[in-house]
Each structure stands twice: as C-alpha cells, then as structure tokens.
Amino acid sequence: MATTRGGSGPDPGSRGLLLLLSFSVILAGLCRGNSVERKIYIPLNRTAPCVRLLNATHQIGCQSSISGDTGVLHVVEREEDLQWVLTDGPNPPYMVLLEGKLFNRAVMEKLKGRTSRIAGLAVTLAKPNSTSSFSPSVQCPNDGFGIYSNSYGSEFAHCKQTLWNELGNGLAYEDFSFPIFLLEDENETKVIKQCYQDHNLAQNGSAPRFPLCAMQLFSHMHAVISTATCMRRSFIQSTFSINPEIVCDPLSDYNVWSMLKPINTSGALEPDDRVVVAATRLDSRSFFWNVAPGAESAVASYVTQLAAAEALHKASDVATLPRNVMFVFFQGETFDYIGSSRMVYDMENGKFPVRLENIDSFVELGQVALRTSLDLWMHTDPMSQKNESVKNQVEDLLVTLEKSGAGVPEVVLRRQNQSQALPPSSLQRFLRARNISGVVLADHSGSFHNRYYQSIYDTAENINVTYPERQSPEEDLNFVTDTAKALANVATVLARALYELAGGTNFSDSIQADPQTVTRLLYGFLVRANNSWFQSILRQDLRSYLDDGPLQHYIAVTSPTNTTYVVQYALANLTGKVTNLTREQCQDPSKVPNESKALYDYSWVQGPLNSNKTERLPRCVRSTVRLARALSPAFELSQWGSTEYSTWAESRWKDIQARIFLVASKELEFITLTVGFGILIFSLIVTYCINAKADVLFVAPREPGAVSY
Amino acid sequence: MTAAVFFGCAFIAFGPALALYVFTIATDPLRVTFLIAGAFFWLVSLLLPSVFRYLVRIIAENRDGPIQKYLLIFRVLLSVCIQELFRLAYYRLRASEGLKSINPEETAPSMRLLAYVSGLGFGIMSGVFSFVNTLSDSLGPGTVGIHGDSPQFFLNSAFMTLVIILLHVFWGIVFFDGCEKKKWYILLMVLLTHLLVSTQVSVVTVLSVLAELKCRGLSGRFQPNEGHIHGK
Numbered sequence: 036m037a038t039t040r041g042g043s044g045p046d047p048g049s050r051g052l053l054l055l056l057s058f059s060v061i062l063a064g065l066c067r068g069n070s071v072e073r074k075i076y077i078p079l080n081r082t083a084p085c086v087r088l089l090n091a092t093h094q095i096g097c098q099s100s101i102s103g104d105t106g107v108l109h110v111v112e113r114e115e116d117l118q119w120v121l122t123d124g125p126n127p128p129y130m131v132l133l134e135g136k137l138f139n140r141a142v143m144e145k146l147k148g149r150t151s152r153i154a155g156l157a158v159t160l161a162k163p164n165s166t167s168s169f170s171p172s173v174q175c176p177n178d179g180f181g182i183y184s185n186s187y188g189s190e191f192a193h194c195k196q197t198l199w200n201e202l203g204n205g206l207a208y209e210d211f212s213f214p215i216f217l218l219e220d221e222n223e224t225k226v227i228k229q230c231y232q233d234h235n236l237a238q239n240g241s242a243p244r245f246p247l248c249a250m251q252l253f254s255h256m257h258a259v260i261s262t263a264t265c266m267r268r269s270f271i272q273s274t275f276s277i278n279p280e281i282v283c284d285p286l287s288d289y290n291v292w293s294m295l296k297p298i299n300t301s302g303a304l305e306p307d308d309r310v311v312v313a314a315t316r317l318d319s320r321s322f323f324w325n326v327a328p329g330a331e332s333a334v335a336s337y338v339t340q341l342a343a344a345e346a347l348h349k350a351s352d353v354a355t356l357p358r359n360v361m362f363v364f365f366q367g368e369t370f371d372y373i374g375s376s377r378m379v380y381d382m383e384n385g386k387f388p389v390r391l392e393n394i395d396s397f398v399e400l401g402q403v404a405l406r407t408s409l410d411l412w413m414h415t416d417p418m419s420q421k422n423e424s425v426k427n428q429v430e431d432l433l434v435t436l437e438k439s440g441a442g443v444p445e446v447v448l449r450r451q452n453q454s455q456a457l458p459p460s461s462l463q464r465f466l467r468a469r470n471i472s473g474v475v476l477a478d479h480s481g482s483f484h485n486r487y488y489q490s491i492y493d494t495a496e497n498i499n500v501t502y503p504e505r506q507s508p509e510e511d512l513n514f515v516t517d518t519a520k521a522l523a524n525v526a527t528v529l530a531r532a533l534y535e536l537a538g539g540t541n542f543s544d545s546i547q548a549d550p551q552t553v554t555r556l557l558y559g560f561l562v563r564a565n566n567s568w569f570q571s572i573l574r575q576d577l578r579s580y581l582d583d584g585p586l587q588h589y590i591a592v593t594s595p596t597n598t599t600y601v602v603q604y605a606l607a608n609l610t611g612k613v614t615n616l617t618r619e620q621c622q623d624p625s626k627v628p629n630e631s632k633a634l635y636d637y638s639w640v641q642g643p644l645n646s647n648k649t650e651r652l653p654r655c656v657r658s659t660v661r662l663a664r665a666l667s668p669a670f671e672l673s674q675w676g677s678t679e680y681s682t683w684a685e686s687r688w689k690d691i692q693a694r695i696f697l698v699a700s701k702e703l704e705f706i707t708l709t710v711g712f713g714i715l716i717f718s719l720i721v722t723y724c725i726n727a728k729a730d731v732l733f734v735a736p737r738e739p740g741a742v743s744y
Numbered sequence: 745m746t747a748a749v750f751f752g753c754a755f756i757a758f759g760p761a762l763a764l765y766v767f768t769i770a771t772d773p774l775r776v777t778f779l780i781a782g783a784f785f786w787l788v789s790l791l792l793p794s795v796f797r798y799l800v801r802i803i804a805e806n807r808d809g810p811i812q813k814y815l816l817i818f819r820v821l822l823s824v825c826i827q828e829l830f831r832l833a834y835y836r837l838r839a840s841e842g843l844k845s846i847n848p849e850e851t852a853p854s855m856r857l858l859a860y861v862s863g864l865g866f867g868i869m870s871g872v873f874s875f876v877n878t879l880s881d882s883l884g885p886g887t888v889g890i891h892g893d894s895p896q897f898f899l900n901s902a903f904m905t906l907v908i909i910l911l912h913v914f915w916g917i918v919f920f921d922g923c924e925k926k927k928w929y930i931l932l933m934v935l936l937t938h939l940l941v942s943t944q945v946s947v948v949t950v951l952s953v954l955a956e957l958k959c960r961g962l963s964g965r966f967q968p969n970e971g972h973i974h975g976k
Contacts, residue, residue, distance in 0.1 A: 071897075074888045074893050075881060075886040075887065075889075246887055248890070249885070251886075695890065696884075696887070696890055697890050697895065705748060707752035707756075708749070711751060711753065711755030714756050714759045715759035715762070715763070718759050722768070723763075
C-alpha cells in the first residue's frame, strides 16, 4: 500500500490543512449554483395556494404531487381556449392560466374530469363588476350543524324554505387532485403571459416548438381522507415516535368577549344575574388559503358591534343597569360554528363564568352592510317560538328593538311576514342547547344580498368603502364614508336596544355611535392595517402584525391570529379606561388597591406618538375584554368523527411555491444522454487501446531507472 | 432538465477523465496518491483568489458596471496565475522529495508520469468545481432560456468542462517538461494559453457573472441546494 506521505502533506499539519480546505470550499463559492438557477427559473412570489381542509367525513381543497406538478403553460382567456388543453394540445399535461372571470363551476367541472391532461391551475384576479357574482361557498352554509335537522324543524332543514347563499357554487367544498394557485400580482401575471406568448403560441395551426414555457406548482398536503384519519395518524405518531410527524391541525383560535359591567371571571354568575348577549362573527374564508377579506360577511358586522359597544359604555348609568350585557365576537363560525359551539359547551360544563341559565336574550348581527333600502330585517326562530313563553319573550324583544329603532330614522326595523328559518348564525348553536329568545339582524330578508359571500372579492369595494384619490393614508383613516355612516346608524340602534334590554330607561336617546370610530375601524380592517390608530392601541410586541394591506379573516391553526388580537385591543380601547398605572403595576395589579385581575384585564399598549412624532406614550388600559378558547369540542372530547360538533382541520405541508421556466423536448434529453454515453464508451475504448500499446506509442525517456507508463 | 440530461452531461464532462483514471491511474496506488495531491494543490490554489474576492466584495459592494467587470477580469487573471504557481510548487515538491523515493524497492515514477497525473488531478478538481453546481441544476425540470440565454447551456458547459480537464492534463505535461529542461518560455506559454482559455470563458459568461455578483451570501460550492431537493 503506498504511503500517504506524499499525498496530502505532512500529518501534523493535515488537520489544519483540512480546516483550511473547508474554509476555502466555503469561500470559493462563486455563487454559480444560484446564478444557474436564476437563469432557469422565475419564482412567483405573490401567490396564494388552495390547501386541503378535512372534516369528519371528507377532504376538500387541492393537492399536488410531492415533488410539485409541472405542466406546459396555456393561457385560457375564453372558454374556447379550453379545447386545446382538454383535447387538442400535443404536449400534455398542461398548466392552465385561467382568467378570473372564467373561474366558475362549469369550467371547473370540465377540468376536474380530465386530470391526466391538467397538471394544475393558476387563477388571476378578475375585476368584479356590478353584475357579476362569485361565491365558492355552498348554497346552504353550515348545514347540519345548526338547529334545523330532519328530526327538528325538518321543513326548514337543508335550506328547503330559503336558499341563503343562492349564488353559491360550492367550489370551495370540492376536492381537486391538482394544485390551484391564485396569482395576486398583476406584474407576475404579465411576465407569465409574456413567456407564453414568446414560446408557446403555435404558428399557423402547427404544434408549438420546444423549448416551451412551463409552470411548476408545489403544494403537497400531508393529510388525507378525513379528520378522523389524520388525527388518528398524528396521535399514533406523537405517542410512539421519537420524532412525531403531525399531519393535520384542528382549526382553532379565540373568541373575544367582554362585559358591560365587570364580573368575577374566577367564579360563576349567580343564576339571578341576567345577561343580554350581543354576538357577531369574526371570520370568513375563500377558496384560497389565508385570503379572506370578508368585508360584508364579517367585517361590517363586527365593526358595527364594536361601535355599539363603545356607544353603550358611554351611557352614564351603566353601573346601575339591572342586567349585564355581554359582547362576544365568535371566531370560526364559517366552519360549522367552531366558536359558538365551544362557548355553549363551556357554558354547559361550567367552564365559562356566564351560564346558559343567565342568558336573558340574544341579539346577533348578521350581514348588515348591503342594505338596499333603509330596512334592517329581524330574523327569529320559528321552532323555539312554538313554546308560548319563548314566543312572548321574543315578541318583547322585537318590540324593544323596534322602539329603539324608532329614534333612528335611517334604519327601519322590519319583521318577517311568515315564519322563516334563521339564517346561518351563532344563535342556532345556543338554541340547540336551550330555548332562549334571540333575534338575528340582517340586511337581507330572504337570501343574502352579498354576491361575493366568502370569496376573494368580498373586499372594501363590495361594501362601497372607497376613498377619494390623492389623499394621504392619515386623511383616508379619518374620512367618513357613507357606509361608515350607515353602519354607525345600525350601531346606534343596536346600542339603544341593548340598553333597553339591559333594563335601562333614561338615557336611551343620548346613546349614539360615532361614525368616526366606524370609519377608522373599516379603514384599518379593510384597507390598511398599519395605520396610526391601530399602532397606538396595540401592545409593542404585536406591532409587526399590522401589514400595509387589509387584514385577513381566515381562522387558521395558529392562534390568536392578527385579526383576533386587533379586535381584542380595539374593543379594549373603545370600552376600557386608561389608568395611570405604571408598567410593572399594569403587568401585576395585585399590589395596587382597587384593581383586580379577576374583574378586569390590564394591558400595556403603545399609545399615540408624542407631539414630536419621535416616541410613543405608552399607557395601561383596563377593560373587561378577554379571549376565550375557540377549539371545537370534538377535539376536546377526541370525537374526531363527530357530527354534533365541528371537526374541521387543516392539513400540514412542507413547501408551497410556484415558478415558471422553459422545458426542453424529450428528444433533446435523449440525445444528450446518448451523446454522453457515446463519449464515455469512446473514451474508454481509446484509452484502453492507447494504454495497451503505450510502450509502442510513447518512447521511454533516456534517464536511467525511469519507468515508462 | 431531468435525469437524462444530468447523466448525459456528467458523462460528457467526466467521461474521458473517468476513462483515463480507470485505465491508467487506478491500477497503481502511488498514482492515485499523486492524483489526489494534485487535486488538493488545485483546491488550495483557489483559496487565495477566493479570499481576494471576499475582500473585494466587502469593499466594493454596491458599485456596479465597469468596476465590477474589471474586478472580475482581474480576479480571473489572479486565479490563473496562482494555479500555475501551485503547479510549479507541486513540481518543486515532487522534484525535491517525491523522487527520492517513498518505497526504495520500487522504481521511482518518472517525471513525465508525475506531470500527467498532476495535470489530471488539477483537471478533475477544476472540472468538478466548475461543473458540479450546474449539473445539480440540470436535475430540475427546467432548462436554461427563459431570460434569453442559449438553451444549449448545459451541453456547452459540459463540453467546456471536458476541454478544460484535458487541457489541464496537457498543460501539466508541458509545464513539467519545461521545468525539467529549464526552458522558461514554455512555462510562459502554458500561462498564456491558460489565460487565453479562461478569459474566453469569462468573456462569454461575463454578463451572467455580473448578475451572479449581485448574489448575496457566500454559498459554498458543495452546500446542499434545498431548492433542488424539492425540485426533483
């Protein structure tokens, strides 16, 4: 065996040399890898994927293969262009770039059936106009998880009487076996279309020549079949594996709730303490992951309730009202009432300070922003009113509402002519547990007025929140839109009604919601979250949660989400009081007399900028706002196949990205491989021959003792 | 561009080197040792230009255009000169020590053999360094061309690498011969031809390397390329 002395230098220094070598390897990077990759791929950064969601029995959403799906790009701007993809094109599979306006049920049915020819779909954002509509949600939202079922209220079950979301096409609840991405950026769409025009257009009906422009979408989802399956697999992994591989997470977040008069949260209310509940929902969804502007389906309602809470807290005799008022913002209502079912479950099991027996009446705000006239409809449940006492209570409730509404001429409260089912609302979950008197206020009498219910187009424009051009963001923040005024009127009606329901008598007419508050809330949630007011009401470590665009209202699996935090702190700011506690006292008020952590919640918020605009003036805000866990009881009880509670879960994934590049033809690849083999074989043969005849070909040098090859 | 292109280009670039190794080097462990020594010397010769490049990047971070281009050309010259210097150093090392024999019983290898083996070592390591990252990118589904570059990029790079490996072998033999016979103009010829080839390559790729200079972060040659683990 030859010694290695001559090989890699002297031994004592070899370790040093090895270190030097590795250092040089690292430094020697000429970034060639990155630059070749940049020559090949153009990554698409502003995209939103469609992910897989699962419930007790089904999976919905989209899936790609584990190493991404690649397909030759084809731009479909009219329905006729689909023929190339489905039958004519010679180079399947194709990656379809679909115009937003063609993203409807008919086209998707065609694409769904031909998965061998479709590698994936990229959808561009359309410009919604006044007559179009798009709602990927089902026509009967949350069916089977409300009060109406085949055994109770069967004439109202499954939306037999009123189809609430008439324009719904149910796409978001279908299962697709190819990835679907949303292209949010106009510029990226232009780049893609340019690549298509340069390389993929066929000349004069002949097939387009290679290299062709292609796109690759990665969105491999780990969970399959249903929540029951994926939770069971995750459970087995976490029990038996050292490195558990969890495949799905339940959708969960927090409900935001607060009381008008503080209560001791460590105990429970006496049964004689009556509470009027004002409820609304916080969340929405769309076909794509984490894109849920939810303007009409959620934002307008909870902004109205925030303004009503502010107005009510300003009434002077709040502390002496006979009944308390609870403002609650439910999270997860879109997915079979996650928040409200959990709250009812906690109330039944004594885990929440307020119990079901304490609830006197229930007023819920449904979708309220698109009132075409002055009408605000009051929906009640016909099944519970079969009981006389409940019927009388509901009648009193409606009368009180109408009385409160009389003082606000811009809002006319209307009753339903005939017995009609309740629209999908959190009240339904409470009625499942106990017959309480409740009403849902909405801008629609029959089906929704919202043409973009739970879709990506349910944005500020959908509720006519528009701002004049060329204004600074600060001016926009304080500009009172007509929508803000209309919602403030609804908030005034709600606040006055809650005051009366809580037993107040004197100051009803002085309660007025502030349109300025409403417009600032609308601006922050729908247009630009990173504004001066939102920055001043949040804690310092939550500053980065505000981006320059609108907030998204998808419940997600990490909690609390940005929106939940902002709503919590907005409610604290609007209904709480600024105290002059120091930071340490704010974090631990047990030492301070007259302050109690059981009654109140104390938070140290950033505060406004000082007059020099250099520093913030932080302060301690005391309020009764708290978060309550909104995780479906099905996961608490490990009943993953439950039909009683929501079982929605979101799959986990490793990598989601999209990129475009050129692909070469299979022939060229094969030629490269054959050339390579040819050169290898040729050089092997030549070298062998030369080596064998080396003593003939190469004359040995004349030095003595030298060895020839 | 998938596995077919990967293997095709790999065989084109390293096929002859593999053939030479299998039939002429692998039979004798001493030759393997000298080969690895040659490869190591080439690696170390790359260290100095890399340090220089790192310093230059820190100093002249944001200045674009002609300055970067001149710096690049200077770097190439420096790199070539240092490689030839290390070839000389290898010769000196072998001339003084190696031939004094590691195994007195065996006959010492001739200088020409040494020249050939060292040239092949230099060539293989240089080829690997210049081509392996491109090869790894060829495994993904895409081919070069979306920004207007030639779609034959991989084939061109593979042939270029093949040529460079063989050239290093020839330069090694010629260089050592020049050192033996004390004909210094031969060393100069080797240096000049090496420079010529390197600048040819540089001129052809100067635009892409300009883009590369904007690349932040020093990624090592052999750092795992996460993007392609996903892309496979």
